[in-house]
Amino acid sequence: MESEILKTLQEKGYHVLYQEKTDSTNVWAGRLAREGAPSRTLVCADMQTDGRGRRGRRWESPPGESLYMTLILRPDFCPQQASMLTLVTGLSVAQALCAMTGLKALLKWPNDVVVSGKKICGILTEMSAGMERVEYILIGVGINVNGCEFPEELKAMATSVKLELGHAVSRWELAAMVWNCFEENYRLFQKTGNFSLLRQEYERMLVSRNRQVRVSGREEPFEGLAMGINDEGELLVKGPDGKIREICAGEVSVRGLYGYI
Numbered sequence: 001m002e003s004e005i006l007k008t009l010q011e012k013g014y015h016v017l018y019q020e021k022t023d024s025t026n027v028w029a030g031r032l033a034r035e036g037a038p039s040r041t042l043v044c045a046d047m048q049t050d051g052r053g054r055r056g057r058r059w060e061s062p063p064g065e066s067l068y069m070t071l072i073l074r075p076d077f078c079p080q081q082a083s084m085l086t087l088v089t090g091l092s093v094a095q096a097l098c099a100m101t102g103l104k105a106l107l108k109w110p111n112d113v114v115v116s117g118k119k120i121c122g123i124l125t126e127m128s129a130g131m132e133r134v135e136y137i138l139i140g141v142g143i144n145v146n147g148c149e150f151p152e153e154l155k156a157m158a159t160s161v162k163l164e165l166g167h168a169v170s171r172w173e174l175a176a177m178v179w180n181c182f183e184e185n186y187r188l189f190q191k192t193g194n195f196s197l198l199r200q201e202y203e204r205m206l207v208s209r210n211r212q213v214r215v216s217g218r219e220e221p222f223e224g225l226a227m228g229i230n231d232e233g234e235l236l237v238k239g240p241d242g243k244i245r246e247i248c249a250g251e252v253s254v255r256g257l258y259g260y261i
Contacts, residue, residue, distance in 0.1 A: 120144050208226040
């Protein structure tokens with residue numbers, strides 16, 4: 001990692017750990033958390049051998065190309081609020097990409113950042129908690145930065161910063177920018193314990209807002225108009241009957257009617 005950027009993160013109170021190769025930054029961070037690692041421990045790797053995405057999907061993690069990092073938090077709020085940190089982080093990544101690269105990064109609810117209609121970042125949030133108390137939360141972030149090749153099945157829906165700009169950028173400068181944005185967003189989230197102070201900015205970047213989507217998962221699939229989010233970070237979808245439903249992230253999938261977004 002570039003020493004000046006590492007120093008910047010440490011000055012902001014992060015305890016940064018780096019390995020050239022690990023199985024998964026979330027798995028690594030989970031081990032550290034169970035061993036008592038403090039809040040704001042940030043683990044980063046140049047390569048993952050067993051990267052994971054939502055629902056256990058594999059995340060391609062070749063060396064020297066992308067950002068793989070996981071933040072350990074030990075927050076003082078109830079487990080029901082933890083899911084909103086996925087949205088807080090997604091917003092932070094999108095803001096960082098816009099600020100550093102000039103790319104128009106948007107948000108695909110709940111946990112993807114997209115550029116030019118393709119996925120550029122995935123976020124995986126995991127938690128250890130009891131009924132009323134959070135022991136720790138892991139926020140895993142994977143950003144496609146300087147890679148140009150994707151597996152055949154992902155080419156139509158994945159992109160990278162380098163593919164969009166035509167040149168490479170500093171991965172670790174982007175990492176520092178992400179956590180700078182996260183600091184401010186997390187501060188606002190903690191003030192209210194919900195998404196009320198971040199909702200307007202999130203909706204501004206929500207790619208599916210005012211677009212038809214298909215919701216599938218635990219209940220009968222249905223199509224409707226994505227209206228935005230509520231203060232709990234749930235997606236508001238207006239169904240064919242005119243009723244607005246509040247969609248929790250969980251195992252629900254929300255896709256555009258005509259493609260990935």
